Amino acid sequence: MSFTAIALAACSQSPKGEAPWIVDRFDDIKVIRYEVPGFDELPLEEKELVYYLAEAAKCGRDIFFDQNCAVNLPVRRTLETIYENYAGDRTTPEWKALEKYLKKVWFANGIHHHYSNDKFVPEFTEQYFLDVCESIPVERFGELNNMIGTVCVAIFNPEMYKTRLNQKAGDDLLWTSSGNYYRNVRQAEAEKFYADMADADAGNPEPVSYGLNSQLVKEEKTDRIYERVWKVGGMYSPAIEKIVYWLEKAQSVAKEPQKSNIAALVSYYKTGDLKEFDRYNIGWVKDTVSNVDFINGFIEDYGDPLGRKAAWEGNVNFMDKEACHRTEVISDNAQWFEDHSPVDEAYRKPVVKGVSAKVITVAMLGGDCYPSTPIGINLPNADWIRKEYGSKSVTIDNITYAYDMAAHGNGFNEEFVLRAEDRERMDKYGKLADDLHTDLHECLGHGSGQLAPGVKGGELKSYSSTLEETRADLFGLYYLGDPKLVELGLVPSFDVAKAGYAKYILNGMMTQLARVELGKNVEESHMRNRKLIAEWCYERGKADNVIEMVRENGKTYAVVNDFEKLRQLFGEMLREVQRIKSEGDYEAGRKLVEQYAVVVDPVLHKEVRDRYYALNIEPYGGFVNPEFELVEKDGKVVDVKISYPANYVEQMLGYSKNYSFLPNVN
Template sequence: MASPQVYRLEIAHLFNGLSEQEKHYSHHMARCSRFVGRQDHLTTGFPESLPIFDFILALYQSCDGDWSSIVDEGVVTNQDMASFLEYAATFLSNVGNYYGSGDQKFVPRLRMDALEALATRSPRSKVLYAQFKDSIVAIPPFSLGFPGERAQSSYYPGPVAVTKNDAECISRYMDAQHIYPENTRLRKAEDGALEILQASVLLGESELQLGDSLSSPVVKLLKGDHAADLEKVCENLQKANEYAANDTQRRFLAEYIESFRTGNLESYRDSQRTWISDQGPKVENIFGFVEPYRDPYGVRAEFEALVALADPFETKLLTRLVEHSDKFICRLPWAIAENSGKGVFEKTLFEPPDFSSIHSLAYCSSIIVPGINLPNYNDIRQDVGFKNVIIANRMAAESTAATWPFIDSDELPTFRNHKHSAYYWWVVLHELLGHGTGKMMIEQSTGQYNFDPGNPPTNP
């Protein structure tokens, strides 16, 4: 495990410029991320993750954040405490004990007797330690993946290992029943029945009747996965609703709540259509089961929460770029004279997206990305639109890294001077022209295409 670098994300100058209504709105939205953090630990890969998370918080509370007092009491040495804080920082940054990028497991560089000594701080820390004392250092598993000797995943919990074939089988059932996979997990019962665990506040169980009952496995839909944490998320979204800036925000908050309560992702898709129309908000947000990076099958998503404040000056610069986006699209390598100079691989009308430079106030995810293009639903992006955001304070902080091991010492001053601006504009163009352009060629209905199937465009 490499030593982590800890960065300070500056936000006070923007938060202090908000009205009292906007401050209350951002506060309640940010509080949701506290419960989303627990949700992430439950959904993204590893059974020992949640007790480790609670253990770190329990130790923090036991010393009121004064870690040196634990050393002063003689519980552990300075080196022990430094090693523990190194592990805790890496764990919290990755929302678990597997790296968000790469999914490899990391273990603490801490003597186990020192960790056990820390566990004596309170009755609660003792109980939590007992739940992970063996698994925190166990290798294998080495990484996230379908459960087995070398990998594990909480997307597929239970004593009976779920295989890739099981995931493929259940996907066909879910498609037939119009059940989206993003907010689900899959469990295999002792009798071979496949159980779809759907995240929702509401509880319920139903059996899906599909195909030949003699040859098809029993498939059950169990609602209520993560119900307690989602209930708290909904409570804070409801409080935020009281301070929303406009009807559009109140509408997508209501659609968030409806989706999280019922597990219905059609309501969540509706929230994304509404969210897109909330142009240039002072307080931006992203909530929901968004990215499927950590699912070995690539469809089940972790629950993310981002609350951020817009920087008006930086956003104005990005808006000017967006206003001239058609000119840049016509310079892409596949652009030809057709379609007003954009070529056949682009939509006839490019709808300029809302492109904001935002500063993170609260961000809970296994990967803190520098820029985002959302929603992830291609049909909504193509038919309704999308938003681009650049998380500016995250990028600025990263540019202050203590070391750059792959840069020659003679080139380091030049690299430091230009790294942030080069990185910033690379991400800007990645979001605007990478995610934002391109036409998804599909069969919209039987025999109806959005291109000429008899004369399809030539791959450039």
């Protein structure tokens, strides 16, 4: 699907008002404040709708923590109790290390890194942790008193909960992953469980996304395997009830067709019926008129090794009407792009339906979108809905702006971009290239192509997410350099593609490695996708020296020598990746990912990290949300005020206090 990740380098742009700023820095992370330009000018009913949807987006936070690992909630709450009640010396290195660990747990929504999936290594001792706990009155911990041992194991035992998501070929991916989507279930058992469901649904032109909203459990005594569905009255019910409450408030002020769409989503939450989720998605994708829009539910399956279970997420937004021209032009020409795609004609869509795209201003982030968020989204995920009804794509302008401002002047280009002409093009066209690539990736890339008859869509298994992101990225890269963009008035020349290509190859082959710990391979799907594309094109273009690894003054640089031939390689690779998806060719997909996307050169890896961290910049960024307040008079809402907090710790503690609805163990 759906998420477009942030590249490591960013270019500046002219200010659009008061600049965002970095509000906190720790470990490899910077936390940024983003603005919501245009909110004050919204009509009152739309402001009120944003408020209710924003509340719903905050109520699922505990769900995402628990989905990531079963021990996350007791760990977070124990650390928060310590943070709020410890009366000892808060200036010692041990305390500072504990504080940093808590900040990392908040940011990652658990004890595993949000990108690498590896468990955090504490920089304080278990004895120090226990001493701190002992110094706090026992009543402050409440039910957590009985879980201190569990928390200690989760934090300090390196053999427990080692990785949230293992994708290593040959391993039992469920048994070796710490995510909470499966309990006591082996990979082969889960695959059979859902294969039987799919077989029973064979021939259905509207197949259900089996397993999307449930935990799969195997009873130890009986060996019975069953699903715990996430719904009102089921698993996660206390949090889902609160989400439903705010969605129904939103429904009361929404207009059609959005009012009916919210009703369908509420029905899905109450029943757990995935057909109701399909009904909601169809209505949602057909709604291209509502100014305020939102995402709320179990959406993305990147965190499940089998690509079935969906993480909970929330996003509230409204259109940036002035910036929508670019995406409107792309949407209006969707059929041309599909018809001229380099993929096999049999795997192109004869008729592209319902493609809509817009530039949005985000007003609230939640769950899998918070604090780290995508810059582009394309939904829904079901292939049959995409084929019959289309898809909706967004580029999040105020988030990309905040990232750009936070990265302005950080010295990245000067350190990693060898040639002056590449730096000049990136400075001039980098932001436009990034935005267009995101638009093409989300609006057309994910929605392009079709499956061969008989292919159901789940055949690529653990490689599905990487290959889907590869496919969408290649679509965007190929068309970024097409003369059609000049004809449509979207770019002045091929120089925009040159800026985008140079940055993409540099990131895929080198600079994104700053995010990976030394000695580790690449695990995250978007990072694998970028490495796969860059390394494949490097190897295939060696005879013509399309991409060159240059050593100069003791430093390595990835340089593109022939941009036109690189574009041809993007087209060739897109053709093959689309074939793999369309035919469900698991073995070809596996070979492609394992050969190019996973293994890291340790010498280059160390060099990149040394150079990157010498710049004193963090490779990851996330955000604090704005705050909204209802203004009432005589029992009626007369306004909604917005404010911009700049304290990461206060926001996280506030969310834990006001939006924590689940028990410690679920």
